[in-house]
Amino acid sequence: MTPVFYGTLDPADVAALHKLDSLDTDIVQRRIHRTLLAFRGLAALIADKSVPREAYHDLWSRIWDWITFLDAFREHLRFTDPSVNRLLIGNTPGVWVVIARAWGMLLHAQDIPGLNGISVVLASVKAGYDCTGIAPLDDLISGAGGGWSDLASFVVCHLKLACPHPDGTITRDNLVRATGIIYILSGALHSHVEFREALWEQGLVTALTQFALALVVNPPLSDFTFLPRTMFTAITSCFTCSHAHKYIVESLRSGFLRVLIWYGGTSDDEVIEQELLPVLAGDLPGSTVWYSVLRQLRISLAQVRDINPATMFGRSDLAQHWKLFLQLADERLKVVDEYEAGTLTALRACDNLECGQVCDKRKLKRCSGCRTAFYCSRICQKSDWRNGHRGSCWQFRQRRIEESTLCGCKDRSFLRALLNRDYARMQEDIALELLRFRHMHPGHIPYTYFDYSSGWCAISVRDTLTPEIEDTYGEEIMRVMRGGGRMQLHLMGVNRGGTCCQWWQAMPLRSASAALDRDLLRISVPPSNGSRVDVESCRSRVRHLLASAGVQTH
Template sequence: MDPQKRAKSAANGSWEDLKSVCSLIPNMAQDAVLFLPLLFVHLHPAGIPSPQELDAISGTVKSHPKLHRVLAATVALGAFSRLLEMHAVPVDSYLDLWPRIYPWILFVHTYWDAIPPQFVVLGSKQAYSVFSTIIIQINQHPDTSPLVRAAPGLHFITANWWATILRNDGVIVHEGDVTESDGWGELDKLLSFIGLDIEVARNFDEVVDGVGGIRHLASLLLKHIDMALASPPSNFRTGVIVVAFKAAYERIDGDGPFSTALLSRGGISTIIGALSALNTWNVRADSIKPWALMILRDSFQSLKSDRYITKALRAGLLPAIISVAIATQQTRLDGFNDCNALLVQLLEQILPASLVYYRVVRQIKFSLPTALVLASAPDFTLCAILPSWQRFEYLVTHRIAALDHFESPAWVCFKACENLRCMKIAKKSDLEKCSRCGVPYYCSQPCQKVDWKWSHRNVCRKPSQQNFSTREKSFIRSLMEYNFRFFPKLREDMLLRQLTFMYTHPGVAFVTVFDHAQMPLQGWIDVRSLEDTAVPDAPLRLSQLALKGERLQLYAAIGTGRGASWMIMFPAWSSSSRLHDGLAAIVKELPRGMDSHMDLVDFSEVHVGVKAKFCELVAQLDADNDFHRIS
């Protein structure tokens, strides 16, 4: 049969002749547009069977006119995708074609399993490739794009095909093992379509279903970014990476499943690797960096903040911060101010607050030398973040020294027997703790029995889920002691604050608070009344112990991290009441009626002898090693 007769037969409904005619499309590039009217006829929505019809047709007969229309429509869809790839379809026709094409795509996608296989000319992989090609191409027209993006089901289709190509490392495999070696162009277009709409809840749900779950979506996004970074740089590729990071950031859900999957499955390394790699690209890549930094910033404020920060340090966070600062200073491209603001936020707020976590300080000890080499470069001295980096470096240096103190044989954790009639001070390893709640320590079973009868049975409870492990609390305790013992100015400030509080609040039990949420190493101590210090997990007996023999002070460490502000209470024991008695004696000599808000330095110099007596007390306690032991 000649082509004209086949075309007429195809126009009258013959799917065999339609398939034969459409096979000529690749050889008729100049006249391919002539096939559109024929395809237009076979894509009429009236030919779509209803669900009830489809159920009756596929269950009772092997052949039916409506099933032949389905077969012809799938042929037409395949041919139409080829015309789009050849750019043979006038853009102005998209608006007329879409109302016919979309219902057929949705029908075949929805009822794929219900349609007898012999009545679908496309295989499953080829079908999703055809559908995705049509969706992506028609979406590029400004008039049809809103219709495409609002149409249900299409994000599932495009996400499914995107995942299929990515899982095959960018190689497109069609039915019959026919492969295309490079599917990057299609991959990037698919991600651009998916990523721009992923913040919409319905579209996000479709994408998650299309790729097989949230964990798969996170892994695939990271794989796409890694593969894009490994490819030759280009402005188009830069845009795709921006879409990937923006999509990841838009769906960050705190400590939800997507964030957890993204950050636990190599996401931290991918993000920092991107920040480092993009500095070598000769294209406008600064638009990517703010998105990457915002993901890091938000992840560092989650419940797993210290874990993520540790991973980031291991992946090269500090060198990345310096290299990004240098690159943005040299290029001054879009995003320069955003990058600097985010870097300052990391250096001034988020990272300093994490330097109370043992794992973070331990990792930063190994990461700092490489960063210091980069920070010594002349270009870095011109960066806007230099003052923030210098303050951060100073703090890190002292925290590493505190870590060395904690890990040295000189650090010994002391506890006091909880029996108030005993209160023997000894090494933690020489005492036994309550087996039920793990809070109080005792030097012997008789002491435990006495304390149980007197008070502990009223407050003993099984330990709840705690945010801090024993080692972490021990490190924070050693950090407080390190600052107290090795920074005389800090200790002087603390004792003067205690002196002031005792003067302005006679007889009131107080807590000395070490604020680890602030950047400065000094001037971050406060003294508060016990009643005003809310500590959810503090043992109830601390209020009673604080008044027993004046041999105990209460210290608290406060900070931010793991998604919230926190406070940990530490009792501090001494073998005598000399510290409290000495401060009380100084207070007693001060004239009454002084301004309670007076500056500490002025307060200490009101009376000629106060400063001298204060220094004499500190010297005596130092000589006798009679300061409180934080436990």
């Protein structure tokens, strides 16, 4: 190609173009445009070391003739608005399909210079095309392979190749490659659910967090200062999805806490209020009910323990929220220790209501159908089958399958452990609340709510259930009513993200004896003189009743 570009830069044309006034405007523009293309082509060849060194002298004499001409007539030359060219090219049917195919080939070859060029092209989505609508995403999908997951794999692979080595320095090329992807994400993450979920499944959270961590170590160049906020927003967008805890684990594993601390110390008040506080005061504390999150937090917190929040955070309220989060995480990690020792989930109750024995769960057998009901003997299983489990077994099975898509077995098991731990810790106060409820609402069934959506446990006793809870846990409600005082309906609410941010589960409390329920009911009877029961004055009596109530478990 060198001889072609050499011929294009013929100095004879320079002499002819000096007579601008006598030439057709279109002819002048086409000739100058051809010259600029030759400049770009030669630059690429020289960068690729494809131009013979002996040709430099002859090339330079022609290049310099054109440079002096362009400089002399710079005020008379009208250059086309680049956005017009972008729209012209981008609106050509099929062009984005071809671009996506080329993109895939460059990714496969890990052609870094080529990916730099593709990044500039992708950035034009922001410059002139609709990044929130379906175009040009439809064409990009087609060129990538035909599905959202195909395009998502391109995006994540591209971002991983853009990220420098953890110990390396961020260069302009790294930032350019990341920028092209960020422009696509800024619209697509909020507008296309299928694309968003495909990106997360392909590992976008890890790739984004790793790049954001690289920005912490090597702050970006002045014309890329928008990247940290854009990346932080993209990372935390998954914290509100229906599987938020899964992606929080992913981000923590990749260094999110360091990113959070750095971001909190370098952001202005608007960014802190809109983006950082909701994460530090909401998403992270709310995720500490999940075993998978806590296991990763144990590792991630150890890496930032020596950081002084008062020094790193620019605002005192951020430092305070950080301290509260650490306190909550440390408390939950103690629960993890007890859970892993097996002490919090050692007991189960036989689900035959005529038996209801609370014993070591190793002595019980599961129903092979639903895998959620437990029995201490074959006799109890047959009895419960006749008394209602025959009709509800398939419902329990279906619900277990649906819940398994939200969280794994360990996470679900840990929720029961956490509830057992907090009930035991607050048992006395809960009993007093039940006493107050029975006094104020005689004849009503009490339902005890354990709300963990903020991370911390908030307890309330109510006489109402939401329609969703009634529909989902109708069988458990009926069993509590038939339990003869040996069952209480406890409801545990956790933050799972998504449009329905709270997930309420019925976790009935099983007691070996009905004595506690019977005695609380007797205490709650109003005095004969019509005055109200002084609940607090009953504390010592309630404490004695609890001590003799026998074992309980969820």
